[in-house]
Amino acid sequence: DVKVTQSSRYLVKRTGEKVFLECVQDMDHENMFWYRQDPGLGLRLIYFSYDVKMKEKGDIPEGYSVSREKKERFSLILESASTNQTSMYLCASSFTRAAETQYFGPGTRLLVL
């Protein structure tokens, strides 16, 4: 079974803090993704990566950065957290560049005070 894990299920941070969200997959998938999910807006893509050290902006990259130093790990960084970044963050991975199924981690609920 594919396993995608995220470092925290729940996180509370203060405005201006730097926040790291970690995602690890164990199936040697090339592609990894970070989404945020908000009521009424669905899943929106923040960044994705199709190879180590490669990254591409999604639909809403502002205020975020990512790091992929190893194939199995994709990190999302909030340089200076703001209240409008309170959300559910979901990491996903998929195999090959073709449109394969995405497998999601359990999500991190981030509250920025």
Place this chain on the structure above:
Amino acid sequence: RKEVEQDPGPFNVPEGATVAFNCTYSNSASQSFFWYRQDCRKEPKLLMSVYSSGNEDGRFTAQLNRASQYISLLIRDSKLSDSATYLCVVNTNTGNQFYFGTGTSLTVIP
């Protein structure tokens, strides 16, 4: 215009009912189509891929209409355990972006 649009519902149906969801997509170059299921406070999980000829998996049937750019999901003999949000997902195959609908909420009532 959104890439993928779904009726958010909610759909409240009695056990045993048949229910259908539709989803439209805007990019005619889209090549891959999926239905995901998301339970409350959980991550989305693949329910089924949607193939050009339509496909069935038990009580679930998925259809694709390329001319009208919509996909559908039919659930027969609804069970209480079918209560969830159903997400329509589309990929163009030209990049690595998957486009998600906002989801359709289904509640199956005893």
